[in-house]
Amino acid sequence: MVSAHIDLAALLPSWLLALKAERKSTWTVKSYGDGVRAFLRWCAANQTDPVLDRSTVQAFIIAALDGGSAPATALAKQFALRRFSAWLADEDEIDRDELLGLKPVKLDVKVTDSLTDDQLKALIRACQGRELRERRDEAIVRFMAETGARAGEVIGITVDDVDLTRGLATVRRGKGGRGRVVPLSAQTCRAIDRYLRVRRGHRLADTPVFWLGVDGKSFGYDALRKTLAYRAELADIKNFHPHLLRHTAATRWLAAGGSEGGLMAVAGWKRRDMIDRYTAATASERAAAEARGLGLGDL
Known part of the structure; x- marks a missing residue:
């Protein structure tokens, strides 16, 4: 089975349920879900097959950065897709995890002030x-x-x-x-x-x-x-x-x-x-x- 032939949107609720079973925080579950949903919206808007492979995910991340997303936001979306892909492979919904080893988005080192x-x-x-x-x-x-x-x-x-x-x-x-x-x-x-x-x-x-x-x-x-x-x-x-x-x-x-x-x-x-x-x-x-x-x- 390959990811091009599966309905990622239909499988998303199952993954989120699995995350809750792993006792992930509410914020983490929401962040992961938002990342995948953003990817699916981008695929639909650009008439791109929602496939979790490197070229498609990288194109999505580049578009997000070009659209003004902060590197940290883009990294969060990329991480969500990587975790989703790993879960799909573990559940035998796809033959292999195509995003395994994908390099994360490089973050700028920000200096954050504190209150005096x-x-x-x-x-x-x-x-x-x-x-x-x-x-x-x-x-x-x-x-x-x-x-x-x-x-x-x-x-x-x-x-x-x-x-x-x-x-x-x-x-x-x-x-x-x-x-x-x-x-x-x-x-x-x-x-x-x-x-x-x-x-x-x-x-x-x-x-x-x-x-x-x-x-x-x-x-x-x-x-x-x-x-x-x-x-x-x-x-x-x-x-x-x-x-x-x-x-x-x-x-x-x-x-x-x-x-x-x-x-x-x-x-x-x-x-x-x-x-x-x-x-x-x-x-x-x-x-x-x-x-x-x-x-x-x-x-």
């Missing part, structure tokens, strides 16, 4: 208030800026995962299904405690979901993104996105003299190069501060 201390303080001040929404938002900002937890990890935390007495929170399922324990400062614990006391009056207070929305609603990823964007606007922080808090946490950890090994454990990284990617923007500042402390010019 003044910006972070302004973001926290923008959350001040006594209502559930304000208490929750300050707790979230402090939690993310201290632990570097990903947005999806923050949303997934349950009531039983937070131990304020010990100053610890457990991330049950991080990226790749890896869990970890993250430390919480006294200030963050205080902010969370204030939120929990107001949370008691919520109609969903008896549910295990930790973060709750206003008006009796739940609180998911989209709500988190909009909430943080709103607070950033109040704090006059431009070009804000939730992942910026992860960069900020990593930068502040190293600037305070924290070890790279400790940062990797708290942030949930397995590879050392992730530290460079997240903290490249402030590497020169840290080096200058370290040099002044070393006093090498004191001869």
Whole structure:
């Protein structure tokens, strides 16, 4: 059987179901599905047979890049197609995986800024208030800026995962299904405690979901993104996105003299190069501060 003779669109739901069975995150399943659907739309628009071979996939990726897609976006689409092709081969829907060994899209090394201390303080001040929404938002900002937890990890935390007495929170399922324990400062614990006391009056207070929305609603990823964007606007922080808090946490950890090994454990990284990617923007500042402390010019 060859891929030209199979209906990729009809098999896509089966693959997504398999991904869910593998406990892939909701975001990962959506990203993979979006990549394949984008490929199928492109094939239809260009009257191209939707075949998962190198020439067709490469043409699709080139068209995406020429159309203005960022290299990271193109890479995500290519990766989705490679994973889909591998699954089709494993399931004997195609004779062989034609995309095996296909070189990934080359990414530019981007320097991503982090929030300054003044910006972070302004973001926290923008959350001040006594209502559930304000208490929750300050707790979230402090939690993310201290632990570097990903947005999806923050949303997934349950009531039983937070131990304020010990100053610890457990991330049950991080990226790749890896869990970890993250430390919480006294200030963050205080902010969370204030939120929990107001949370008691919520109609969903008896549910295990930790973060709750206003008006009796739940609180998911989209709500988190909009909430943080709103607070950033109040704090006059431009070009804000939730992942910026992860960069900020990593930068502040190293600037305070924290070890790279400790940062990797708290942030949930397995590879050392992730530290460079997240903290490249402030590497020169840290080096200058370290040099002044070393006093090498004191001869």
